[in-house]
Amino acid sequence: MTITKKQLVSTFNIYLMLCFGLFSFSIQASEPNSVSSKPASENVWNQLEDNKKSLIDLNRQLLNIEQELLFPASTQIKVFVSLNTGEFFTLDSVEIELDKKLVSSHLYTVRERNALIEGAAHDIFIGNVKSGNHRVIATIIGLDENKRNVKRAVAIDFTKESKPIIINLNIKDNQQSKNTDFLLEKIDPLL
Amino acid sequence: MKFFYKFKKIQKSKMGLLKFFISFICCFSTSNIYALQKQLTNKDEFIYSPLYADLIVKNAIYYADNEVPLHAVSLSLSTLNRMPKIYYQRSLMVVIDQLLKMKMYNTAYYYFEKLHKEKQSLITEELRLFFAKYAYFQNDFKRAKSFLTAIDFKKLAQNDQNFGYYLLIQTNLSLNEIADASETFDKTNDKSNYYALSLFNLSLKNFQDSSENFSNHYAEKLFSINDTKDLRVGYLQERLLIAQSILYLDKAIPFAKEKMWNIRQESQVSEIGKLQLARILIKDKDYANAQSLLKAISQKPNNILIYYQSQLLLAQVNEKLIFNPHAVIILDHLKKKLSLDIKNLASFDGQKLISEIKNPCEIESNIKQITSKMTGYQQDKIENIIKINCELSRMVLFDQNVRNRFELIEVAAIERKVMKDRFLSDFSLDSYNAKFKNIDNNARFLILNGKDFDIVDVLSGSDLKNLEKINRNKNVLKHLTQNKKLTLEKSTMNYEKLELASGNILWNAYQNYPSKKWLFRKNINQMQIDLKKTNQLMKQIKIFSLDANQLLQANSLMGINSQIAHFNDIGNQTLKINNYLKHELQRIIQNEILTLKKIQALADYEMTRIIDLESQ
Numbered sequence: 152m153t154i155t156k157k158q159l160v161s162t163f164n165i166y167l168m169l170c171f172g173l174f175s176f177s178i179q180a181s182e183p184n185s186v187s188s189k190p191a192s193e194n195v196w197n198q199l200e201d202n203k204k205s206l207i208d209l210n211r212q213l214l215n216i217e218q219e220l221l222f223p224a225s226t227q228i229k230v231f232v233s234l235n236t237g238e239f240f241t242l243d244s245v246e247i248e249l250d251k252k253l254v255s256s257h258l259y260t261v262r263e264r265n266a267l268i269e270g271a272a273h274d275i276f277i278g279n280v281k282s283g284n285h286r287v288i289a290t291i292i293g294l295d296e297n298k299r300n301v302k303r304a305v306a307i308d309f310t311k312e313s314k315p316i317i318i319n320l321n322i323k324d325n326q327q328s329k330n331t332d333f334l335l336e337k338i339d340p341l342l
Numbered sequence: 343m344k345f346f347y348k349f350k351k352i353q354k355s356k357m358g359l360l361k362f363f364i365s366f367i368c369c370f371s372t373s374n375i376y377a378l379q380k381q382l383t384n385k386d387e388f389i390y391s392p393l394y395a396d397l398i399v400k401n402a403i404y405y406a407d408n409e410v411p412l413h414a415v416s417l418s419l420s421t422l423n424r425m426p427k428i429y430y431q432r433s434l435m436v437v438i439d440q441l442l443k444m445k446m447y448n449t450a451y452y453y454f455e456k457l458h459k460e461k462q463s464l465i466t467e468e469l470r471l472f473f474a475k476y477a478y479f480q481n482d483f484k485r486a487k488s489f490l491t492a493i494d495f496k497k498l499a500q501n502d503q504n505f506g507y508y509l510l511i512q513t514n515l516s517l518n519e520i521a522d523a524s525e526t527f528d529k530t531n532d533k534s535n536y537y538a539l540s541l542f543n544l545s546l547k548n549f550q551d552s553s554e555n556f557s558n559h560y561a562e563k564l565f566s567i568n569d570t571k572d573l574r575v576g577y578l579q580e581r582l583l584i585a586q587s588i589l590y591l592d593k594a595i596p597f598a599k600e601k602m603w604n605i606r607q608e609s610q611v612s613e614i615g616k617l618q619l620a621r622i623l624i625k626d627k628d629y630a631n632a633q634s635l636l637k638a639i640s641q642k643p644n645n646i647l648i649y650y651q652s653q654l655l656l657a658q659v660n661e662k663l664i665f666n667p668h669a670v671i672i673l674d675h676l677k678k679k680l681s682l683d684i685k686n687l688a689s690f691d692g693q694k695l696i697s698e699i700k701n702p703c704e705i706e707s708n709i710k711q712i713t714s715k716m717t718g719y720q721q722d723k724i725e726n727i728i729k730i731n732c733e734l735s736r737m738v739l740f741d742q743n744v745r746n747r748f749e750l751i752e753v754a755a756i757e758r759k760v761m762k763d764r765f766l767s768d769f770s771l772d773s774y775n776a777k778f779k780n781i782d783n784n785a786r787f788l789i790l791n792g793k794d795f796d797i798v799d800v801l802s803g804s805d806l807k808n809l810e811k812i813n814r815n816k817n818v819l820k821h822l823t824q825n826k827k828l829t830l831e832k833s834t835m836n837y838e839k840l841e842l843a844s845g846n847i848l849w850n851a852y853q854n855y856p857s858k859k860w861l862f863r864k865n866i867n868q869m870q871i872d873l874k875k876t877n878q879l880m881k882q883i884k885i886f887s888l889d890a891n892q893l894l895q896a897n898s899l900m901g902i903n904s905q906i907a908h909f910n911d912i913g914n915q916t917l918k919i920n921n922y923l924k925h926e927l928q929r930i931i932q933n934e935i936l937t938l939k940k941i942q943a944l945a946d947y948e949m950t951r952i953i954d955l956e957s958q
Contacts, residue, residue: 266407
C-alpha cells in the first residue's frame with residue numbers, strides 16, 4: 152500500500168492533535184488534587200507528589216488511548232496467563248500462536264513466576280483480529296516435579312464478534328491426577 | 343450530512359479509519375478533547391464481568407509484584423470505573439498499596455478515604471491504623487478518630503492493638519473528648535508502655551482540667567502498674583511527678599504516702615524517688631519510716647548530692663525524734679566529708695590514675711582496682727574518665743593505622759626514586775618494552791583495583807616523557823594519571839575520615855565528660871602532630887606530583903592546597919576547642935565546689951540550730 156503526501160500530512164496532524172490533547176488532559180484531569188489544597192511551592196515533597204500524580208494521570212490516559220486506538224473493542228484480543236501450581240509444574244516459558252502465527256512468547260523470571268504463583272495474572276498478548284473464526288495455541292514449557300522438561304500445547308477455537316476476546320491460560324495443579332492441567336478459557340469481558 | 347456521508351465512505355478502508363480520526367479530532371477544540379477523553383475512558387455504561395475484573399486486578403498485581411508500580415496504578419485507575427463493586431475495592435487497594443510504595447502518601451490518603459467512606463471489610467485493620475496514624479500526625483484528629491473507630495482492634499496484633507488504643511486515647515484527648523478517652527482506656531487491657539503513657543496523659547489532662555477526683559482515679563491506676571516489667575524508669579519518674587503534684591495540691595498526702603511506700607520496694611525506683619518519699623513521710627510526720635528510708639539511702643549512695651541531701655533530711659528527722667546528739671553527729675560527719683570532698687575535687691589528679699592503667703578498655707576491672715578506696719561521687723568520675731580514655735585510645739589506634747599508610751607512601755616515594763634511577767640507567771628499548779608491558783597490565787589492574795600506588799611510582803617524571811616520546815601507548819599515561827589521582831583522593835579521604843573520627847570522638851568526649859581537659863589536650867596535641875605530619879606528607883605528594891610530569895596539573899594541586907588549608911583550619915579549631923574546654927572545666931569545677939560549699943553552710947546552720955535548741 153502506498154501512502155500519499157496527503158495521507159502523510161493527515162497522519163502528522165493526528166499526532167499533533169493527540170500530543171496537544173494529551174497535554175490538555177494532563178492539565179485538566181486532576182481528581183486527587185483536592186487533597187493537597189496547599190500551594191505547591193509550600194513544600195518540595197508536595198511538589199514531588201504532584202509531579203508523580205501528573206505522571207500517573209498521563210500514563211493512565213496514554214494507556215486508555217492506546218487501548219482504544221490501537222486495540223479497539225471490535226477487534227481486540229487479549230491473552231492472560233495465570234497460575235495455580237507449584238507442586239507438579241514449574242513454569243519456564245509460554246508461546247502464543249494466533250492462527251498458526253507466533254504472536255508472543257515470554258520467558259519468566261523467578262520474580263515473575265513467584266508473582267504468578269501468588270495469584271497474579273500476566274497479560275502476555277494483546278492484539279487485533281478480524282471478525283470470524285480463529286484459533287489460539289499456547290505452548291507451555293517448564294519442569295515437572297522430577298525436574299524433567301515438559302512441553303505442552305493447548306488450543307482454543309473462537310469466533311470473533313463485536314466484543315473483545317479475552318482468553319485466560321490457566322495452569323493449575325490437579326491433586327487427583329497428581330498432574331498439571333493446562334486450560335485455555337474464553338472469558339466474557341462484560342456483564 | 344456531508345460529514346456522515348464522508349463517515350460512511352471512509353469506513354470502507356483502513357486508511358479511512360485514520361481519516362475518520364482526523365476529522366473527528368479536528369471537530370473538537372482542545373477543551374472538547376477532554377470531553378472525548380472522558381468519553382473514551384469513563385464509559386460507565388458497561389461494567390466488566392467478575393471474571394475479567396478479577397483478571398485485570400490480578401494483572402495489576404503482577405506489575406506491582408514486578409516492581410512496576412506506575413503501570414500497576416495506571417492500569418488499576420484506568421479500569422476503576424468499569425469494575426464491579428468488590429473488584430473496584432480490590433483495585434483501589436492495589437492503587438493505595440502502590441502509591442504508598444511510591445511514597446505518594448497524600449494521594450494514597452485520598453484514595454483510602456474514598457474506600458473508607460464505603461466502610462468495606464476489605465480494608466485491613468493495619469491499613470486503617472496506618473492512615474489513622476497519618477491523619478493524626480497531620481493534626482487531622484477528626485479523620486484519625488473516624489479511621490480508628492472503624493478498626494476492629496481484636497484483629498490487630500498485640501503491639502498494634504496497644505498502639506491503636508493509645509492513638510485513639512491521644513486523638514480523643516486532642517479533640518478534648520476526655521470521656522471518650524476514658525472509655526477507650528477502660529477497654530484496653532495491656533500492660534505495655536502505651537498503657538502507662540495513655541494513663542499518664544489522661545492523668546495529666548485531668549489535672550489540667552482540675553477534676554481531682556477523676557485524676558486521682560487514674561493516678562491510682564498509674565501507681566498500681568508497679569509490676570510491669572516492660573516499664574522504663576522514665577515512667578516511674580512520671581509517677582513520682584504525679585505524687586509530687588498530689589503533694590503540691592496538699593490534699594492527698596496519705597494516698598501519695600501509701601503508694602510511694604509501695605513502689606519504694608522496687609529496685610528500679612531512683613534515689614531521687616526515695617528521697618521524695620522521705621520528704622512526703624516527713625511532711626506526714628511519719629518520722630520513723632522516714633528515718634529508716636533515709637538510712638537505707640545513706641548506706642549505698644550512687645550520687646553524692648543525694649547522699650548529702652539524705653543526710654540533711656536524716657538530721658532533721660533525728661531532731662524531730664529528739665535524737666539531737668545523733669543529728670549533731672550526722673551533721674558533724676557531713677561537714678568533715680564535705681570538706682574532704684571539696685579538697686579532693688580541687689586537687690583531683692585523674693592523669694596519674696589513668697597512667698596506672700595498663701589496658702584502658704578493661705573498664706570493669708579498672709574501676710574495681712581504682713575505686714576500691716573511693717565512694718560514690720569519685721567512682722562516677724573515675725568511671726567516666728576510664729570510658730573516655732578507652733575511646734581516646736581507640737582513636738589513637740585509628741590514628742596509628744592512618745600514619746602507617748602514610749609511612750608506606752614515604753617508603754614508596756623512596757623506592758620510586760631508587761627505581762627511577764635504576765630504570766634510567768638500565769634504559770634500553772627492549773627492557774623498556776618489557777617493563778612497559780608489565781606496567782601496562784599493572785596499570786589496568788590498578789584501574790580495576792584503584793588500590794595501590796607503587797606502580798605509579800615506578801613510572802614517573804622523565805619516564806613518562808619517554809613514554810610520550812616513544813608514543814607507545816598514550817593510554818598508559820592516562821591510566822597512570824587516573825591512578826595517581828585515585829591514590830591522592832584516597833589519601834585525602836583517609837585524612838577526612840581521620841578528621842571526622844577525631845572530631846566526633848572529641849566532641850562526644852567533650853559532651854559526655856566535660857571535666858577532663860588534660861585528656862582532650864593530649865588528644866589535641868596528638869592531632870596536631872598528625873597534622874604537621876600530614877602537611878609534610880602532602881608537600882611530598884605535591885612535589886612528587888610535580889615531578890611526575892605534572893600529571894595532576896592545577897586541579898589536583900589546588901585540591902592538595904585546599905586540603906592543607908583545611909587541615910590547618912582543623913588545627914585552629916581544635917585549639918579553640920581546647921581553650922573552650924579549659925574554661926568550661928574551670929567553670930564546672932567551681933560550680934561543683936560552690937554547691938558543696940552551700941551544702942556545707944546548710945549543715946553549719948543546722949548544727950548551730952540544733953546546738954542552740956539543746957542549750958535552751
